[in-house]
Amino acid sequence: MTAIDTIPNLDRKKPLRPSQVVGRIALYATLIVLALFVLMPLAVIILNSVRFNDDILRESFIGWPTRLTLENWGVAWGEACINASCTGVKPYFWASILMVVPATVISTAIGLINGFALTKWKMPFAGFIFVAITIGVFLPPQVVLLPWAIALGWLGLSKSLVGLSLVHIIQGTCFTTLFCRNYLINLPDDLIKAARIDGAGFFRTFWKIVVPLSPPIIIVTIIWQFTFIWNEFLFAITFSSSDFRPITAALMSLNANDTGVSEYGFGSAAVLIAAIPPLVIYFLGGRYFVRGLTQGAVK
Amino acid sequence: MAALNIENVWKKYGNVIALRDVNLDIRDGEFVVLVGPSGCGKSTLLSIIAGLEDTSHGTLTLGEIDVTDLSPKDRNIALVFQSYALYPTMTVRQNITFGMENRKVPKAEQDKAVADVAKLLQIEPLLDRKPGQLSGGQRQRVAMGRALVRDPQLFLFDEPLSNLDAKLRVEMRTEMKKLHKRLGQTIVYVTHDQVEAMTLSDRIVVINDGVVQQFADPDTIYQKPANMFVAGFMGSPSMNFIDVEVTGRARAITAVHRGDGADIDFPFGATREELAPYIGKTITLGVRPEHFRPAGEAGLTLTVNVDVVEPTGPDTMVVFSVAGKSLVGVLNAKFRPEEDDDVTLSLSLDEACFFDTEGVRIRGLAE
Numbered sequence A: 001m002t003a004i005d006t007i008p009n010l011d012r013k014k015p016l017r018p019s020q021v022v023g024r025i026a027l028y029a030t031l032i033v034l035a036l037f038v039l040m041p042l043a044v045i046i047l048n049s050v051r052f053n054d055d056i057l058r059e060s061f062i063g064w065p066t067r068l069t070l071e072n073w074g075v076a077w078g079e080a081c082i083n084a085s086c087t088g089v090k091p092y093f094w095a096s097i098l099m100v101v102p103a104t105v106i107s108t109a110i111g112l113i114n115g116f117a118l119t120k121w122k123m124p125f126a127g128f129i130f131v132a133i134t135i136g137v138f139l140p141p142q143v144v145l146l147p148w149a150i151a152l153g154w155l156g157l158s159k160s161l162v163g164l165s166l167v168h169i170i171q172g173t174c175f176t177t178l179f180c181r182n183y184l185i186n187l188p189d190d191l192i193k194a195a196r197i198d199g200a201g202f203f204r205t206f207w208k209i210v211v212p213l214s215p216p217i218i219i220v221t222i223i224w225q226f227t228f229i230w231n232e233f234l235f236a237i238t239f240s241s242s243d244f245r246p247i248t249a250a251l252m253s254l255n256a257n258d259t260g261v262s263e264y265g266f267g268s269a270a271v272l273i274a275a276i277p278p279l280v281i282y283f284l285g286g287r288y289f290v291r292g293l294t295q296g297a298v299k
Numbered sequence B: 001m002a003a004l005n006i007e008n009v010w011k012k013y014g015n016v017i018a019l020r021d022v023n024l025d026i027r028d029g030e031f032v033v034l035v036g037p038s039g040c041g042k043s044t045l046l047s048i049i050a051g052l053e054d055t056s057h058g059t060l061t062l063g064e065i066d067v068t069d070l071s072p073k074d075r076n077i078a079l080v081f082q083s084y085a086l087y088p089t090m091t092v093r094q095n096i097t098f099g100m101e102n103r104k105v106p107k108a109e110q111d112k113a114v115a116d117v118a119k120l121l122q123i124e125p126l127l128d129r130k131p132g133q134l135s136g137g138q139r140q141r142v143a144m145g146r147a148l149v150r151d152p153q154l155f156l157f158d159e160p161l162s163n164l165d166a167k168l169r170v171e172m173r174t175e176m177k178k179l180h181k182r183l184g185q186t187i188v189y190v191t192h193d194q195v196e197a198m199t200l201s202d203r204i205v206v207i208n209d210g211v212v213q214q215f216a217d218p219d220t221i222y223q224k225p226a227n228m229f230v231a232g233f234m235g236s237p238s239m240n241f242i243d244v245e246v247t248g249r250a251r252a253i254t255a256v257h258r259g260d261g262a263d264i265d266f267p268f269g270a271t272r273e274e275l276a277p278y279i280g281k282t283i284t285l286g287v288r289p290e291h292f293r294p295a296g297e298a299g300l301t302l303t304v305n306v307d308v309v310e311p312t313g314p315d316t317m318v319v320f321s322v323a324g325k326s327l328v329g330v331l332n333a334k335f336r337p338e339e340d341d342d343v344t345l346s347l348s349l350d351e352a353c354f355f356d357t358e359g360v361r362i363r364g365l366a367e
């Protein structure tokens, strides 16, 4: 054998043809324009949250801050009046957390169990049940509003934390089942068979084999459910009251204060506060997106 | 260890019948290999034995116990999958102990079992790795280890070596045989590698289309195949089949192939009295490629026209034609004719087989 002692430059890139260069430029230009469109409103709100309300009214709604302040954030969090109770968005923020976290966890767990049962446990009528559950994904929420109102009335859960959480858990299960089923269907059948021979039952197989292989879909589902339930407005406004109101419903009443003067400053801050949790979840979860967990299971 | 008795087993998936009336009597400690073409029902039969699938009809007896309706965990069998099916998020050790944990085996006993098996299979240094960090051969060993710790009455293997490269496969095959000698377990082993089937097995089951074609020891399967399917399936290259008309009288029989332009006579004289009832009829003669020898050796002399020459290393495979009939021979490596040459070969007829119009082998009078 001959020894190789010089290594050539291994970073060669295939040269682009002129038409490809033009294509690239057009592509990037389009993407930048689109990104600007999406980011503009966000930028305006962020800027307004650190401007004085007087400046916004005097200058214009869209503009650079001439003086900076963080006062809006404090007012929005703890002092702004909503329906004549001047507590800021704080209590509504915590009400949302109290609803969203359990509803997200429970609907994700149910989705994963459903997905496992529907794909790997030879359930009779699995195909039919799957279709029936996922019809919920395509049903407009307005359609189910009245049935839910009646159902919650029967259960004595109208306009309560538990009631609205229940709505979100059940509505959310349609999505989580769809996601998890489509992920778990690719899990090798042999793993489940091996576990059966090893004497593991449904829940033991679920815990020991399926869950450890599911972080990618669990994270996707959690991000989806958390964001969706947190941002959800129609159910929130319909099934809430002064005893229990999620932040999205509370924001509606924020600007209508005693003076009638629009408070763009702390309004912007309140909107941003309401937008923070889904963003946090997204940035935390995205980092844990683990790929290729099934490597080595099946050759 | 236990004997396995499979009686009248059928399996239906929707409207596909995957197994038809399978009857096998597998002895205690026997190494049985299932072979057959893809889709013939080998894995289905294994799944049924394991209890992963129910039978549509028929019974299974393991040892003295009717296990037809027992769940896999109650059957005391172990299955090694073609894919190995190692649990990817568990270490090798956890993979091996998972079954024992489920059966609530005391920790000390588990540790001992793992240590024994790891030593036997030489996987001690791998115990704390995940399957993703192992080579194909190492995964195969771990899969075997997981099966061995069960100390089952019956081992099932579904093409356990087919994912390995050729060299490793031969090594593992030898190890497998040693392991069986040492442990003496009853084994049912699926493969579509004929060499594996011939070398490993005490007996071979040949399946086609869900039907057992023959269940016999390797020599019988090779030399006295039950029918044309078995004859053609076992052996590589395949047996040559030649249509022949049986002519002559009871103790002076000649089989004649009516070829293009010329006939080929295969004289059998008094050696094949079983053909007497077929005089005047057309049947099929089967000769194996290795029954062709270089000219000069005993047998029928044939002049053939060479079409293709394929040296394989130890042998030379030659495709040639006689009277318009294309045949395959496997000869000595030194035999290297040119393509399109006319060469003379000798064909030994001692081990030739005959098949009737149904494809069933015509038995010798002494059989």
Ligand SMILES: Nc1ncnc2c1ncn2[C@@H]1O[C@H](COP(=O)(O)OP(=O)(O)OP(=O)(O)O)[C@@H](O)[C@H]1O
Binding pocket: B013, B014, B016, B017, B018, B036, B037, B038, B039, B040, B041, B042, B043, B044, B045, B192
């Ligand atoms: N779950 C199933 N549902 C429907 N048909 C099936 C199922 N499993 C197997 N079959 C069918 O049964 C027949 C036998 O399949 P099986 O997997 O036993 O073949 P095999 O002999 O193991 O083939 P291979 O050598 O390719 O592994 C095939 O026709 C297959 O399509």
Ligand SMILES: [Mg+2]
Binding pocket: B042, B043, B044
């Ligand atoms: Mg198979």
